[in-house]
Amino acid sequence: MARYRCGKCWKEFDDAQLKALPGVRCPYCGYKVIFMVRKPTVKVVKAI
Ligand SMILES: [Zn+2]
Incomplete structure (x- = not known):
């Protein structure tokens, strides 16, 4: 479920x-x- 902001x-x-x-x-x-608000998920950036 996405969240939005006015x-x-x-x-x-x-x-x-x-x-x-x-x-x-x-x-x-x-x-x-x-505006679509992204969930406060933790982004995992993989180091190649
Ligand atoms: Zn509004």
């Missing part, structure tokens, strides 16, 4: 909240610019 009010929400709305927009303020 480009205006900067609140975070997830897939379920986004899909509950018609179209892609912020569920809080209705702004249409949404």
Whole structure:
């Protein structure tokens, strides 16, 4: 499940909240610019 952040009010929400709305927009303020937020996973960089 991906998380998203509004480009205006900067609140975070997830897939379920986004899909509950018609179209892609912020569920809080209705702004249409949404950024995908990557999960705080630990990146493993392999040294070759
Ligand atoms: Zn918003």
